[in-house]
Structure formats: structure tokens, C-alpha cells
Amino acid sequence: MKIVMLNGQNHKGSSYHVGRSIVDKIKGENEVTEFFFPKDLNHFCMGCYQCIEDVTKCHCYDEKKVIIDAIDAADIIVVTTPTYCMHVSAPLKAFLDLTFDMWMVHRPMESMFTKKSVIVSTSAGSSPKTAMKDVQDALFYMGVPKIMKYGLPVQAMNWQGVSEKKKEQIEKDAERIARKLSTGKKPAVGIKTRFMFKIMGMLHKKGWDSSLVEAEYWKEKGWLDGKKPWNPK
């Protein structure tokens, strides 16, 4: 399987190690592509809305394209981020902003509706839930049907500082999560995704798009005539 890791930090700390531990336990001959932010995407969204009309006009299109192509090709997306001020790291937030044109309200990528994903976040002591929710919202609105989350307070500033007891627990949990990801089966598309896709289709049908390009995109895909991205036949 193809796995893409999107790491919201340049360093290989606790969040990365937990994510990589899950990845390494996924059965089969896997091809893993890793990106680190900001190293691999050192930009912010400028709010110019050029991408709404034409993605190639984004000021960092070339760098973004490499990452989006890898996501497009992947079966599994693994996102890791330290919890910073109760939320995702700033570089990961920048990546989420730079891909907002991929949300269902705009032009979702067909392949997203067939992917599995895991979001990993470690914090020092507070709940990492709100950080993971930032990523969960983005993946959900991009159409990803299976989103697993694994977050934990590690009481440490880096991986070396994490206790052996915690590391043992992480190993066990990573094994359990990896098992769920190891089946080659495509994930079922749940009622929430189907419902949201329907609502978004209605908006695009009514012409309530951000641009004519979006309506055209949905029409070309056949999504306004009953076709579904998770079942394109």
C-alpha cells in the first residue's frame, strides 16, 4: 500500500515517533512518503482566492503539487502534529489553509473518498483532542471516509523524555491501529460523508459556488447527475 505521512513539524519528536510506529506496523509491502512542515512547504495562504479559479495560480503551487500528488496516490494518510496551544502546529495549519480548495464545498479530489487516515498528536499534559479535531475537520470535508485518531499527553518535551511505560503502551496501541489499517479493503463511506456530499451537491446545483469553475468541476465528474466519487461507475 502507499502511505503518505504529513508531519506538522520538522523534527522527529514524540508525535512523529508515534505516527511512524503505526506506519511501520502496517502489514504488507508498503511505500512510505514523508513530508515535514515547514521544511517541505514553507508558505502561508495569502487569501488571494486564485486557487478557486485555477489551482496553478497559487503562489506555492509547485511545492504544493508534489504533496497533493502524493496524497492523491496514497491509500493511507497519516498526519502527525504536536499539540501547540491546544491546536495543530502553525505549519500544519498553514498546510490545511493551503488546501482548502480541496474541501467538498469547492473541488474535492475523487480519490479522497476511498482513503483511510490516522491523526496523531501528542501533548505535554492537556488533551490533544482539539488539535486532532483541526485535522479531522479538514479530512472529513475533503471526503476521507475513515479517520482514526490517536492522541495522548506524554509529559515530555521530546521522544527521549517519554517514559518506558508510556512507550510500551504506545507500541500496543500502534499495533491495534495498524491492524485496522492493514486490510486492503476500501473503507465504507459513512452516512455523515454521504449526507455532506449530498448537501454540497445541492449547493453546487443551485449555483451557490464560489466560482463557475466549481460547478463545472462537479458537472464534469457527473456528481450532479447521481454519480458518486466513492463509486464512479
Ligand SMILES: Cc1cc2nc3c(=O)[nH]c(=O)nc-3n(C[C@H](O)[C@H](O)[C@H](O)COP(=O)(O)O)c2cc1C
Ligand atoms: C509552542 C508550544 C505550545 C505547546 N502547547 C501545549 C499545549 O497547549 N498543551 C500541552 O499539553 N502541551 C503543549 N506543548 C507541549 C507539546 O505539545 C508536547 O511536548 C508534545 O509532546 C511535543 O510533541 P513533539 O515531540 O512531537 O514535538 C506545547 C509546546 C510548544 C513548543
